[in-house]
Amino acid sequence: MHLCCKAGNINAVRVLIAPEVDLDVDVQTETGTTAIMMAAANGHSGVLKMMMERGVGLDIQDQMGDTALHMAARCGFTGFCARLVSRGASTELRNRDGRSAADEALSKEVRDAIMPPGGVAAPTGDFDY
Numbered sequence: 001m002h003l004c005c006k007a008g009n010i011n012a013v014r015v016l017i018a019p020e021v022d023l024d025v026d027v028q029t030e031t032g033t034t035a036i037m038m039a040a041a042n043g044h045s046g047v048l049k050m051m052m053e054r055g056v057g058l059d060i061q062d063q064m065g066d067t068a069l070h071m072a073a074r075c076g077f078t079g080f081c082a083r084l085v086s087r088g089a090s091t092e093l094r095n096r097d098g099r100s101a102a103d104e105a106l107s108k109e110v111r112d113a114i115m116p117p118g119g120v121a122a123p124t125g126d127f128d129y
Helices: 002-007 010-016 035-042 045-053 068-075 078-086 108-114
Strands: none
Touching: 002 010, 002 035, 002 045, 010 045, 035 045, 035 068, 045 078, 068 078, 068 108, 078 108
16 A cells, blocks of 8 residues: 555555555554555645545654655645645644654745645645546
């Protein structure tokens, strides 16, 4: 599952998360990484959409305290960050270095997607496959 999400293999992910396949979508590696974190670090929004529809945990932290939002912010994926926040990902969680996802953001645009000026909810936008 993790490798499929990392590669953005939508067809494989679709098969793996089908209801008839009894697979824990939140399973973590030995370092605490989840499949959604792999998609986040690589900007695969189609995978994100499918995983969120299946009810993936958005606020799971790895051994370093990072979430999928931290990873997407660190990699500069503005749209991915906006989608995570619009679906309820916490903007308050801090990693072991005491940094929030907004602190990890590569640009003002990414920071604004995580913590919009005026506190207005981030737009969800369309997912591309």
